[in-house]
Amino acid sequence: MTTTTxxxxxxxxxxxxxxxxxxxxxxxxxxxxxxxxxxSLATLKGLGEAGADVIELGMPFTDPMADxxxxxxxxxxALDAGQTMDRTLEMVRQLRQTDQQTPVVxxxxxxxxxxxxxxxxxxxxxxxxVDGLIVxxxxxxxxxxxxxxxxxxxxxxxxxxxxxxxxxxxxxxLANTSGFxxxxxxxxxxxxxxxxAERVQQEVARIREHSDIPIAVGFxxxxxxxxxxxxxxxxGVVVGSALIDAxxxxxxxxxxxxxxxALTRELAQALIDAR
Amino acid sequence: MSQQSPTPSLRHGPDPRGFFGDFGGRFVAETLMPxxxxxxxxxxxxRKDPTFADELASLSADYVxxxxxxxxxxRLTEHLGGAxxxxxxxxxxxxxxxxxxxxxxxxxxxxxxGKRRIIAxxxxxxxxxxxxxxxxxxxxxxxxxxxxxxxxxxxxxVQRMQLLGAKVIxxxxxxxxLKDAMxxxxxxxxxxxxxxxxxxxxxxGPHPYPAxxxxxxxxxxxxxxxxITAKEGRLPxxxxxxxxxxxxxxGLFHPFLDDPEVALVxxxxxxxxxxxPRHAASLKGGRSGVLHGNRTFLLQDDEGQISDAHSISAGxxxxxxxxxxxxxxAIERAxxxxxxxxEALDAFTLLCRKEGIIPALESxxxxxxxxxxxxxxxxxxxxxxxxxxxxxxxxxxxTECLADELGLGEPDQQD
Numbered sequence: 008m009t010t011t012t013x014x015x016x017x018x019x020x021x022x023x024x025x026x027x028x029x030x031x032x033x034x035x036x037x038x039x040x041x042x043x044x045x046x047s048l049a050t051l052k053g054l055g056e057a058g059a060d061v062i063e064l065g066m067p068f069t070d071p072m073a074d075x076x077x078x079x080x081x082x083x084x085a086l087d088a089g090q091t092m093d094r095t096l097e098m099v100r101q102l103r104q105t106d107q108q109t110p111v112v113x114x115x116x117x118x119x120x121x122x123x124x125x126x127x128x129x130x131x132x133x134x135x136x137v138d139g140l141i142v143x144x145x146x147x148x149x150x151x152x153x154x155x156x157x158x159x160x161x162x163x164x165x166x167x168x169x170x171x172x173x174x175x176x177x178x179x180x181l182a183n184t185s186g187f188x189x190x191x192x193x194x195x196x197x198x199x200x201x202x203x204a205e206r207v208q209q210e211v212a213r214i215r216e217h218s219d220i221p222i223a224v225g226f227x228x229x230x231x232x233x234x235x236x237x238x239x240x241x242x243g244v245v246v247g248s249a250l251i252d253a254x255x256x257x258x259x260x261x262x263x264x265x266x267x268x269a270l271t272r273e274l275a276q277a278l279i280d281a282r
Numbered sequence: 283m284s285q286q287s288p289t290p291s292l293r294h295g296p297d298p299r300g301f302f303g304d305f306g307g308r309f310v311a312e313t314l315m316p317x318x319x320x321x322x323x324x325x326x327x328x329r330k331d332p333t334f335a336d337e338l339a340s341l342s343a344d345y346v347x348x349x350x351x352x353x354x355x356x357r358l359t360e361h362l363g364g365a366x367x368x369x370x371x372x373x374x375x376x377x378x379x380x381x382x383x384x385x386x387x388x389x390x391x392x393x394x395x396g397k398r399r400i401i402a403x404x405x406x407x408x409x410x411x412x413x414x415x416x417x418x419x420x421x422x423x424x425x426x427x428x429x430x431x432x433x434x435x436x437x438x439x440v441q442r443m444q445l446l447g448a449k450v451i452x453x454x455x456x457x458x459x460l461k462d463a464m465x466x467x468x469x470x471x472x473x474x475x476x477x478x479x480x481x482x483x484x485x486x487g488p489h490p491y492p493a494x495x496x497x498x499x500x501x502x503x504x505x506x507x508x509x510i511t512a513k514e515g516r517l518p519x520x521x522x523x524x525x526x527x528x529x530x531x532x533g534l535f536h537p538f539l540d541d542p543e544v545a546l547v548x549x550x551x552x553x554x555x556x557x558x559p560r561h562a563a564s565l566k567g568g569r570s571g572v573l574h575g576n577r578t579f580l581l582q583d584d585e586g587q588i589s590d591a592h593s594i595s596a597g598x599x600x601x602x603x604x605x606x607x608x609x610x611x612a613i614e615r616a617x618x619x620x621x622x623x624x625e626a627l628d629a630f631t632l633l634c635r636k637e638g639i640i641p642a643l644e645s646x647x648x649x650x651x652x653x654x655x656x657x658x659x660x661x662x663x664x665x666x667x668x669x670x671x672x673x674x675x676x677x678x679x680x681t682e683c684l685a686d687e688l689g690l691g692e693p694d695q696q697d
Binding site (some may be wrong): 019046064068069070071072073075079086090092117118119120121123125143144148149166167168169170171172173176180191194196199268 | 290299308309310311312314316348388455456465469472473474475476487510570571572573575580581584585586587588668679
């Protein structure tokens with residue numbers, strides 16, 4: 008496997024900073040354009056101040072095979088409201104007018120990127136102020152498709168490791184990963200059952216024997232209490248479906264945004280208290 | 283169609299990474315990768331194991347009823363006044379379609395791998411029925427994902443699956459058709475990866491599925507080679523099969539890929555017409571993309587969002603196509619055409635009336651192409667059509683569409 012230079016940037020700086028502060032980073036996921044562009048932009052712009060250390064911005068796709076109902080419905084709402092890749096990139100550009108520090112990772116599936124053309128997508132994402140990519144349906148076997156070109160373009164490619172990633176596969180999974188490693192806490196789709204903190208801690212320790220890359224843990228983490236447990240040992244804690252539900256819970260879109268930011272503050276405080 | 287110069291065999295695909303030319307691959311979440319690698323290894327071992335082949339052959343003969351007849355359709359040939367038309371009678375096999383060939387092969391693999399829980403997606407319900415059947419035969423738990431639209435239009439198959447002990451889970455996402463059922467099956471698989479074997483029903487999905495399903499279906503083409511040679515003393519001039527994902531076509535075509543004199547014709551579903559958005563013809567109306575674990579031709583918009591397919595036949599109602607077909611299309615070894623809902627219904631009626639055979643609406647698409655093509659061909663042209671399934675399951679749709687013109691369901695008057 009080819010080695011590439013690891014892009015240094017906002018992600019590396021942010022995880023170095025939270026490590027220095029002795030706490031886990033809060034990684035928040037929202038779906039771009041859910042429930043509409045303006046509301047989603049308002050949420051995005053508020054996340055950093057509310058305590059999100061890293062923002063995962065979901066690129067909507069018609070067939071989100073690895074996502075549970077919450078994110079399925081959110082990305083459907085976004086598509087129905089007219090969200091496109093151009094508008095997702097525009098959201099990042101607008102965020103960067105007020106926030107130059109918070110790393111943004113685009114998360115989604117390969118086909119919308121492939122349809123646009125990989126070089127064009129990478130140029131546009133870099134120019135918009137994107138820091139990294141998480142593409143669920145590109146395992147290391149397909150690194151030549153997007154991972155290696157992304158690294159060359161100066162974007163981090165954040166890989167998922169799972170409970171099924173055994174010792175044979177782990178080196179390949181880690182090889183071209185940069186920014187952080189996303190440890191999927193349980194087999195399944197997003198928004199599923201809460202993981203056992205004890206087992207996840209063992210898994211994180213196992214991966215640390217191979218690499219010092221920051222490890223963020225996600226899937227099934229919904230509450231401050233759960234975040235506190237995982238945040239006691241992981242470098243980052245990812246919350247997605249719970250924030251999506253918060254966005255959908257408001258009587259108005261603006262109230263949904265307030266609910267997302269309130270939950271974000273609570274989660275951020277939990278991570279400070281965790282250690 | 284371009285003639286192949288004496289080149290290396292076309293039957294050796296895919297490459298070790300699962301590609302047929304640009305198409306195929308393993309575009310799946312990390313959770314599934316180790317399992318897919320295990321499956322590949324287990325399949326390689328099974329292929330080299332004579333006891334696996336023996337058991338499959340024995341069950342194919344005594345449980346499925348193979349080999350299926352190659353039937354000379356005399357009255358259809360006479361009516362169309364051109365090519366000599368043979369029907370490969372997969373409709374006569376146990377469960378009423380070719381799907382059983384693959385379901386049987388895969389459940390033997392599941393047993394080798396120690397899996398006790400089977401899941402599958404289904405469109406028309408024939409793959410679901412075949413899977414529920416072999417799961418019952420081997421005493422395994424079985425869950426079938428089926429779009430809610432398809433559950434409505436293929437009701438008899440839902441009842442058959444339930445009778446066989448399978449749980450049928452309706453999928454309401456999207457248009458509630460085959461694509462959505464496959465998404466949901468993949469979500470189940472990723473959640474129950476340790477216990478569960480996913481029996482994919484067509485020559486699509488992540489490697490090694492396209493190759494494995496093709497190999498289990500290739501019994502169709504191997505039998506045709508032998509049967510037509512016995513009856514006519516030579517290979518056929520053309521093979522015609524319908525294509526949704528493309529498993530019955532791939533099974534028929536594959537043993538003939540290295541015989542350039544045999545024309546291969548795949549028939550996609552043109553729905554309400556290729557000039558409308560309501561069709562399921564991924565090769566005629568789509569472009570390259572990545573979905574459900576493989577790169578292939580897909581119906582999609584400029585943004586790479588997948589379009590909902592449409593066909594009167596639930597089994598062809600899928601926005602993608604197996605990657606080996608995409609490759610055969612790209613290298614022009616096979617020709618791909620399309621038939622509309624209306625043309626399929628007319629072919630459906632014609633076969634009922636001329637041969638006393640009620641074909642599946644899927645297979646009726648292949649027959650629609652035969653109706654267009656056969657009259658223009660000489661009487662010594664040998665054409666083999668894959669009659670991939672029987673049409674009992676389609677009575678509701680047929681009645682809805684044909685009741686008025688054929689007077690179905692009305693008491694007939696004495697002349």
